[in-house]
Amino acid sequence: MxxxxxxxxxxxxxxxxxxxxxxxxxxxxxxxxxxxxxxxxxxxxxxxxxxxxxxxxxxxxxxxxxxxxxxxxxxxxxxxxxxxxxxxxxxxxxxxxxxxxxxxxxxxAVHGFDARFSASDRVYVYRVADELAHADPRLRNMVLRIDDTLDVEAMNEAVSSTIGLHDFGSFALPNPGGTTIREVKFARWQRVPDMNLTPMNIYHGGADSLDTQAVGADPRTDESAYEIEFAESGLLTFTIIADAFARNMVRSLVGASIAVGRGKKTVQWFADKVAHPQREGLTGPAPACGLTLERVNYPEDGLLEERANAIRAVRSLD
CATH class of the missing domain: 3.30.70.580 (Pseudouridine synthase I, catalytic domain, N-terminal subdomain)
Known part of the structure; x- marks a missing residue:
């Protein structure tokens, strides 16, 4: 089984x-x-x-x-x-x-399932706390702290060049007998909006409100007393979805993105790295702490075996 x-x-x-x-x-x-x-x-x-x-x-x-x-x-x-x-x-x-x-x-597992080869894509998120974000010490093991304000618009302009089928040899190392050719389906930097953990309407009645007899009556009327900030509020996140990832690929893309966001490298420099796969050593992978594999997606059950057979083939740009 x-x-x-x-x-x-x-x-x-x-x-x-x-x-x-x-x-x-x-x-x-x-x-x-x-x-x-x-x-x-x-x-x-x-x-x-x-x-x-x-x-x-x-x-x-x-x-x-x-x-x-x-x-x-x-x-x-x-x-x-x-x-x-x-x-x-x-x-x-x-x-x-x-x-x-x-x-x-x-x-x-259903017939034809292979955890590795049946996957249609994988979703990674890299989390960064720059100068505009609170560096919550509780998240220190999963967030990279940077003492700069990053240019998110420039970073998104840079990573837009990764969308599609490319050889990511400038950012990754191939496995033995493999390639660094991958198809990126989505890549975007965004700042997590400020959010409250406690909805404000729970103390104002209505269908979604809490029973005051259950939670205890509270004489305070200042709504700010209930504003509990969501831990990830203000963080910068890089979400990338691809059919698969080569070794160090995501972290190297993040490292290059941050170099652009700091103004140390240009968007064109980043695009050239995508267009001309070559490891020149000018940027290395970002620290591992900020990276999380968030989810793995699979096709419908009837397509699992077909997907596994197709992905085992050596990739090419043709």
Whole structure:
């Protein structure tokens, strides 16, 4: 049986997704948890992931899969009653994994599903606190702090040149036997608007209001007393969607964007890097802390196998 596992993690203390000898990785932790529940050797458990994340990179919508024999999967049931092996595995591993990993679900995958090759696109977001944003210390592990005011308009003009099918060799490294050709579907910088966590209308009656008997009457009439600022208000975010990403691609695009936003590089310089794939070393990848894999999208169930077969082919610009 092929199982689909959806999960999230804070990448701060991990040396990336991929299993490494003598290093703490997300794959290593999750595989160890599965091996413990199913009474297997860790070497007998192998996860296939939608997108390998680098050291320090986070994920809120990561997807992976694993193939397990039915008799082995049923070992997870133990003394549980009226649950399947899949449900039992989910209940047990979500309690075993460390606190910086959350297992959202474990489900039987539909026919043709491959966490990596069936994906239609992946969505990454990079978060930045420039001089116009509050550097909330609670978000320090997922936001890059910059002591400049960035020119968002210039940054968006720059990243507009990434839309479409391009060789991103100026910004990325190919995997062995692979290429740096990718199709970017969306790329945009924007500032998160100031938002309040507590809706103002909850103290004014109406269908969406809270029961004052339940929350307690409050004699204050100053509405500002209830203004609780959303933690991400004011941050700059770079959202990019592509069919896939090469190694260091997003962080290098962010680093180049920030150079433009600071006025140190021009929009034309950025466009030339896209048009002429060459690693000249003038800009490196932005720090990993600001990057999160937000979600992985898949086509309709009936198209999963077709998508997987198509994406395995070596890419070209033709």
């Amino acid at each position: 092929r199982l689909r596992i959806d999960l999230a993690y804070d990448g701060t203390q991990f040396h990336g997704w991929a299993r490494q000898a003598d290093q703490r990785t997300v794959q290593g932790e999750v595989e160890a948890a599965i091996a413990k529940v199913l009474r297997l050797d860790s070497s007998d458990v192998c996860l296939t992931v939608a997108g390998r994340t680098d050291a320090g990179v986070h994920a809120s919508g990561q997807v992976c899969h694993i193939d397990v024999d039915d008799d082995v999967l049923n070992r997870a049931i133990g003394h549980m009653h009226d649950v399947s092996g899949t449900q039992a595995l989910f209940r047990r591993i979500r309690r075993i994994v460390p606190d910086d990993i959350t297992i959202y679900s474990v489900e039987e």
